[in-house]
Amino acid sequence: MEIKKRAYEILDQTYGEGSTFRSGQLEAIEATLSHKRTLVVQKTGWGKSLVYFLSTKILREQGKGVTLVVSPLLILMENQLEAANKLELKCDRLNYTTKERHSEIIDSLKSNKLDVIFITPETLFNPEVQSALPEIKIGLFVFDEAHCISDWGHDFRLKYCKLIRVVENLPASVPVLATTATANNRVVEDLKEQLGGDFFVSRGPLTRESLCIKVLFMPDRATRYAWMLKNINNLPGTGIIYCLTKRDCDYVSDFLNKHGINAMPYYSDDSKKTELQEAIEKFQKNEIKVIVATIKLGMGYDKGDIGFVVHYQCPSNIISYYQQIGRAGRNIDKAYAILMYGQEDKQINEYFIETAFPKKDDCEKVLEVVRNHDGLKKDDIKFYVNIENREIEKALMFLENEDVVFFEKNKCYASPNDYIYNEEHYNEVKQAKRKEMEQMQGLLNTKECYSKFVVNCLDDLSAKECGKCSNCLGENVFDNNINLDDIDEALQYVNSLIIKFSPRKKWPNKKYSGKTTMEYINQEGIALSKYGDVGYGELVKKDKYENKQFCDELLGKSVDVLKNVVKENGIKALTFVPSLRSDIVKNFAERLAKKLNIEFLETLKKEPAREQKYMQNSPHQCENAFESFHIIEGVNVPKDILLIDDMVDSKWTFTICGYRLMENGAEKVFPFALADSSRNEV
Numbered sequence: 001m002e003i004k005k006r007a008y009e010i011l012d013q014t015y016g017e018g019s020t021f022r023s024g025q026l027e028a029i030e031a032t033l034s035h036k037r038t039l040v041v042q043k044t045g046w047g048k049s050l051v052y053f054l055s056t057k058i059l060r061e062q063g064k065g066v067t068l069v070v071s072p073l074l075i076l077m078e079n080q081l082e083a084a085n086k087l088e089l090k091c092d093r094l095n096y097t098t099k100e101r102h103s104e105i106i107d108s109l110k111s112n113k114l115d116v117i118f119i120t121p122e123t124l125f126n127p128e129v130q131s132a133l134p135e136i137k138i139g140l141f142v143f144d145e146a147h148c149i150s151d152w153g154h155d156f157r158l159k160y161c162k163l164i165r166v167v168e169n170l171p172a173s174v175p176v177l178a179t180t181a182t183a184n185n186r187v188v189e190d191l192k193e194q195l196g197g198d199f200f201v202s203r204g205p206l207t208r209e210s211l212c213i214k215v216l217f218m219p220d221r222a223t224r225y226a227w228m229l230k231n232i233n234n235l236p237g238t239g240i241i242y243c244l245t246k247r248d249c250d251y252v253s254d255f256l257n258k259h260g261i262n263a264m265p266y267y268s269d270d271s272k273k274t275e276l277q278e279a280i281e282k283f284q285k286n287e288i289k290v291i292v293a294t295i296k297l298g299m300g301y302d303k304g305d306i307g308f309v310v311h312y313q314c315p316s317n318i319i320s321y322y323q324q325i326g327r328a329g330r331n332i333d334k335a336y337a338i339l340m341y342g343q344e345d346k347q348i349n350e351y352f353i354e355t356a357f358p359k360k361d362d363c364e365k366v367l368e369v370v371r372n373h374d375g376l377k378k379d380d381i382k383f384y385v386n387i388e389n390r391e392i393e394k395a396l397m398f399l400e401n402e403d404v405v406f407f408e409k410n411k412c413y414a415s416p417n418d419y420i421y422n423e424e425h426y427n428e429v430k431q432a433k434r435k436e437m438e439q440m441q442g443l444l445n446t447k448e449c450y451s452k453f454v455v456n457c458l459d460d461l462s463a464k465e466c467g468k469c470s471n472c473l474g475e476n477v478f479d480n481n482i483n484l485d486d487i488d489e490a491l492q493y494v495n496s497l498i499i500k501f502s503p504r505k506k507w508p509n510k511k512y513s514g515k516t517t518m519e520y521i522n523q524e525g526i527a528l529s530k531y532g533d534v535g536y537g538e539l540v541k542k543d544k545y546e547n548k549q550f551c552d553e554l555l556g557k558s559v560d561v562l563k564n565v566v567k568e569n570g571i572k573a574l575t576f577v578p579s580l581r582s583d584i585v586k587n588f589a590e591r592l593a594k595k596l597n598i599e600f601l602e603t604l605k606k607e608p609a610r611e612q613k614y615m616q617n618s619p620h621q622c623e624n625a626f627e628s629f630h631i632i633e634g635v636n637v638p639k640d641i642l643l644i645d646d647m648v649d650s651k652w653t654f655t656i657c658g659y660r661l662m663e664n665g666a667e668k669v670f671p672f673a674l675a676d677s678s679r680n681e682v
């Protein structure tokens with residue numbers, strides 16, 4: 001009773017006489033203050049932060065310690081700082097943006113001067129903070145986006161699951177509050193098990209009433225582009241277009257801009273931090289119509305007036321989907337969620353599921369290398385194993401998380417602990433994720449209310465028919481015609497996307513020429529298409545594996561692209577990357593030379609070696625190419641030359657072939673490939 005009374009008093013003081021709690025808020029505060037492990041599953045905008053701020057206020061009045069809020073997102077922290085100020089709570093944050101003030105902040109935590117501290121998981125686990133923790137009196141431990149600690153969830157973060165250890169070390173009298181906007185029963189059960197103790201769950205209805213959902217089957221890229229061209233400007237206000245890969249974000253936003261729709265891409269890329277930050281700021285101020293984003297624009301992003309969310313591709317599961325469409329229509333009456341899907345989306349999502357955990361073999365190999373050294377830099381591991389960099393990283397993260405390896409001063413060491421690869425569990429999780437993908441498929445095919453279908457999948461069974469989605473209405477939510485002209489326009493655009501790739505300038509180590517800088521460097525390369533993409537990318541794939549000859553259409557387009565390069569640089573000859581398995585590239589290069597009216601030269605030979613595609617990282621790719629490509633003796637290499645191959649991936653084949661040509665008299669080598677087959681990045 002006392003808690004309830006005080007809670008209402010504070011609410012009145014802060015928000016005015018007669019203010020009321022939203023359904024469930026007071027219960028959650030009461031549970032938290034009676035030292036329960038409390039889990040709040042409520043839709044974004046419900047007011048989870050009020051629960052922990054108000055609890056903090058009361059705990060502080062009782063003389064308890066600081067509230068520690070672990071939150072993965074910086075944007076989120078900014079929003080919450082404002083809310084805390086309203087309640088006159090003294091707040092600060094520990095993350096990379098406050099790095100230079102860390103010791104000052106830690107001091108005020110030790111002397112119990114702060115009411116609330118926001119911290120990212122990364123900062124929480126840095127040694128400075130870890131060693132200070134025992135001296136900090138914690139009154140309440142909160143973790144936001146709690147679904148991240150469950151690997152059953154859609155958004156599992158390895159750094160997050162270590163939080164459980166911090167919870168385990170807290171005195172039993174310290175209440176723990178976990179919050180999330182998205183957790184199905186499986187995830188709730190998992191959190192219950194992990195958090196232990198007397199567990200209270202606050203669950204609210206998840207339907208967002210303002211949303212009109214529409215699902216559109218759009219088989220290929222050109223159709224989706226054409227749809228966006230016709231419809232984006234008719235959608236209300238500003239919106240988000242979600243793509244599965246960074247590359248698609250760039251393409252879509254470029255395409256829209258070229259056609260009069262103001263768009264900017266947004267994803268995670270450290271090298272473009274300023275541009276990406278600018279995109280968010282402009283979007284926030286409604287200076288652009290759309291932001292084209294990966295899931296990076298996800299958790300906690302709060303803009304109340306988003307009028308639409310378009311999915312350019314289908315997300316892998318309903319929870320992500322729900323979370324993403326939930327960005328729209330927070331403070332407005334009507335908003336649209338449009339889901340486009342096609343066949344290839346499933347393949348991309350399959351790939352993400354398959355690669356969620358590191359392979360057993362990779363973990364063992366990496367661990368063996370670490371065990372054989374007394375401290376090894378992360379970057380040096382690739383010299384000892386033929387494993388892709390990102391897979392090495394992933395293996396290390398899991399090994400570190402299991403305390404089998406540890407880092408000290410940038411070097412990795414093996415601990416005495418045994419390593420057990422929990423294959424059974426990983427397989428179970430993958431299986432669950434496939435089930436979720438099927439659920440998503442269910443949404444695409446359902447004739448029921450879309451909104452109801454989605455929240456039912458999240459185990460909220462309270463939902464009714466929304467009366468707004470295209471299934472409820474039995475008609476189009478709005479006009480969705482596509483102009484044939486727009487499809488043409490889109491196809492032309494897709495086919496005009498030429499990919500330029502910069503040359504490699506460094507050896508992976510010094511064994512090739514005594515230093516890492518290369519003496520001979522290629523010119524910027526050109527790839528005609530993205531391998532497998534609609535348009536030329538599809539043609540390359542088909543011709544390579546089915547027709548065994550590259551068609552005249554590809555030849556014509558290559559001539560178009562190359563004729564200026566040839567003219568501008570006075571190029572008089574071309575050569576090609578030889579293959580032991582087929583003459584398809586040689587044949588193409590010969591025809592290309594004829595059309596470009598330049599000399600066709602056979603300059604390089606290949607020794608039997610393993611196929612380059614089996615080489616997984618730079619040192620291995622470089623070595624394999626270096627040993628297999630040589631110049632044909634006695635050949636006269638011209639000063640400027642085009643170098644033709646069908647595919648470019650790691651660029652080592654081009655790099656070494658160009659190197660050999662320049663070693664033997666060429667001054668400038670211009671690489672050209674029909675398709676870029678390097679992997680899409682998220």
Ligand SMILES: [Zn+2]
Pocket residue numbers: 448449450451452465466467468469470471472473
């Ligand atoms: Zn409906």
